[in-house]
Structures are given as C-alpha cells and as structure tokens.
Amino acid sequence: MPREAEPSINERAFVLQALEENIRLDGRALDAFRDIDISFGDDYGVADVQLGKTRVLTRISASIVAPYPDRKFDGVFVIITELSPLASPAFEVGRQSDLETHLSRILETTLRRSQAISTESLCLVAGQKVWSLRADIHILSHCGNLVTAASLATLAALRQYRIPDTSIKGGELTVYTPLERDPIPLALLHHPLCITLNYFENGEKMIVDATLQEQQCSEGEVVVAANPQGEVCLVQKGGGGEVDALVLLRAVDMAVGKVRELGKLVDRALEKDSKMRDKGGISAELSAENER
C-alpha cells in the first residue's frame, strides 16, 4: 500500500511562508471554511457532507436488541468509522489506522459522552428490548479536516433520522412500518459539533478547516467540540507543540462562534429537506410525535 505523500521541503516552506503573511493557498481567510454542502438521501438518516473536496457520508440505522445487563434502561448507540481506499489510496481495507481511532474517539466523546442523544429514550421494554442505534460514517474523500466533516454529517443525519414508531399492548411490542405510522424523530438533547484548529508558529497562529496539505505542515491541532449554546463538550490538543493557555482560550472562543455558524447551516439544510419531503403539507397531521 502506498503511504500518504508528505509535502516536500519546498512545498512546506511555501505554505508556511504564505501563512506567515496571513495568506492561505486557496485564498481563504484564516478563519474561513471551505464551501459546505449538506445533502440528504431518499431514506431517513443519510447525510452527505461535502467540505471543499472532503466528503463524508453518514448513515443512521436502528435495530432492536437486548440491553446490556448492567444498563437495563439504556438503549445502545454506536458510532462506527471506517476508512477505506475510497478516501485515499493510503488507507487499507480491514486495518485500523491511528487516524481512524482518533476520529471515532472524538465523535464518541462529542456525541455519546456529552449525552447529545438520550439513550434512555431508546428503551422499549426495560431489561428486554431497546433500540440499538448505529451511525456508520463512510469517509469518501479525505482532503483534510475529517473531524468537522464527520461530525457535521453525523449530527445532520441524527437530526434528520426518523425511528419507527412502536407501541406496547399487553407486554407485546409492535413496530410500525412507515406506511402504518409516521416514524418519529430522535430525542436529541443538544447539537454538538467539532471544530479543528491547526496551529503554526508555536501556537501563535490558528487556522480553521485546514486542507490536507496545511494539516501536514502544521505543528499540531486543537479539536474543540461545543454546541451552539456555547457549552464546550471536548477540548483536545494533539501534535506535540506548545500552546499558550491564553491562546487556547481564544481558540475555544473562536470555535464556539464557528459552531454557531455551522449549526445554522445544518438548520437551514434540514428545513429545506423537510420542506421537500412535506409534499401537500400533510406531515403535521401524520406526525405521531407528542407535543412537548
């Protein structure tokens, strides 16, 4: 398998010198994102996010399983990331790379540990039957900043997903098909997103949404996960270089601003999608969701 090509010394010097003059090779401002396109599939729970040339597709699926014996009231929520040669020839089939572990850990903390999805709402019959929710994250094209693209795709897919409606009568569980009863949205408590900031010049300079080349030239990265309300779910710094505490605080501030920006983008994409699905304007009547 070929290895990912490292930028040459000249290339590296070029990128770094340009950054010193606050110029990025694609002409963006230091805190600007590449073009973001969020689209949804025909089925519920499929989101395809394009962030410049990076492309991630997330698919949510649900099945009914027995809960873990020590957590009788909690449903199961798993996130699976697998990098394949689709994304880059450097990825091998069936071997876990460091990047993959990094990615799945960050998403795990952002979405699961922050209780973004309440696993209790996935419980059907305590101790016997719960929903097992599964997010398959397919990385289709790896051109830098996988973390943000994957978290955007997963959040958009979770927010758009509709789980089949169920009812329990006399201890018997019935699962309804979409034709019988309209499926219901998931109970998401908040909507966290991840922002990656790559730092240069001993942590003095931070850039948002690095391309693969910028990522390879950078001294390290800081991942900040937060929700649009400004609550920080995760801060992770990697790469080895030193970063001043104050700079890190500034980075978190900046990331929260970016999360709000991206959150609005997801809102807009979802609104557009629901309008497209709501042909004839009858979805409000069909909905089985309880008023809160």
Place this chain on the structure above:
Amino acid sequence: MVNVTLSPLYRADGSATFTSNGYSVIAAVNGPIEVQRRDELPEEAAIDVAIRPAAGVGGVRERHLESIIQNTLRHVILVSAHPRTLIQITLQIVASQDDSLYPGNLPQAASNVPVLPALLQASILALLSASIPLSMTLTATLISVKENGGVAPSPSAQDLEAATSIHVLAFSSHGDLLVVESEGYFTMDTWEKVYAKARLICHGEKEEDSESEDLSMDTEEVTKLEDILKDAVRQKVAAEYRWKQSPDSAAT
C-alpha cells in the same frame, strides 16, 4: 432512472457512482499500485475487490459478491499489461431497496444477488474513469420471474419477495454472456426467456434465432444500458476536452 456520475471522488485514481432501480453504489479504483508480497502475481496484476455495505460490517454475503466480481473483472481487465501490481476496487453501497422493508432490523438483504448489477456496473465505470486498460466493457441487469411466468425487468423490493426466481445477467460489449447468477426455482425455458430479455436490455439487438414472440408483446422502448454508459463517458470526455474546442465551434 439510471444515473451515472464519473469521477466524483478526488483522491482515488478513478471513481464512479451508479444509481439504478433503488440501488446506489460508489466505486473507487486505485491502480496499478504496489502490491503486497504475498498477493503478488509474477505475470499479471492482482485484483482486489472490497465491498462495504451501507450499514454494518461486511460478512459472508459481501465476500461471496466480491469473489464473483473479482472473477469477472479478472477477464475484463488486461491484467497482463501490469504484472506485479495491484488494481484495487472498493465498492461502497450507498442505498439499497431492502432498507425500508423491515423496520427494526439492520438493513441486510435477504438475498444475495439483487445488488450485483449495480456493483458490476459501478466497478466497470470506475475502471473506465481510472483509465485501466480493458479488453471490453460490460453491462448487467436484474430480472425477476413472476409466479405466472412473466419476466419483469428492474423489479421492486415487493416484486423480488413475490418472485419465484431472480436472475442477474451480465453481457460484454461484444454481446457475449459473462455472468449468470440465478436464485429460486425455474425451468430452462424460463431461463431462455430471461436471457433474451436481459440481452435486449443490456446489448440492444435480439439474437436472430430467439423465439421472442412474447417479448414483442411489450413494445415499450428500452434504452440500452450500453448506450447509457456510452453517453456518460462521452459527456465526461466532452467536458474534459472543452479547453481544446475553439471558441467559435463551442458556440455552434
């Protein structure tokens, strides 16, 4: 109904998406690349096919489909042109028909074959996009046989459930039969009918000696699959060679 995109991915050497009849597949081809020692073949390129299901991890079904595709493509790709290298084909299933059938279960198809035509088609398009030398192209189609013996092209999920047998047939660009995968109970006569219909869909012209009286009954215009592929490639080439056109010829 059939939707083809060439080279949608940036990092792979060649890629394609193929959407038809509720199935959608993204294929990527990398090659010829360095091959691992144990897979190396002294006189030809090794071909590696990996199928990734839309949800869940690949199992026996995926391995089975991989072996069918690998064995087909080994004869389509000019493997002797690149000895001691690897041509790696990755197929990502994006959507399949049986997703919506069983709520509360992982979307896992009951049968093996219905996704096969989309996989074959996507992989051949990705190979074209990667400019891997091929001896021919291929087209594949899915046909189900109803209980009354009627032949139904591009069946829906419900049709597949009700069918007595389902068949996947692939034809080369010369009109020769390359792949046959059949499931269910059927007679040789039914198979002949299926063959004639599939050939009509994939390759266009009927065989001279086929008894296709019942085929002429449905006179609906079938667009040949081969033409759809040709059009997709032609459009891609035209778009890529736009710079070569003189401004006045582009205007006309």
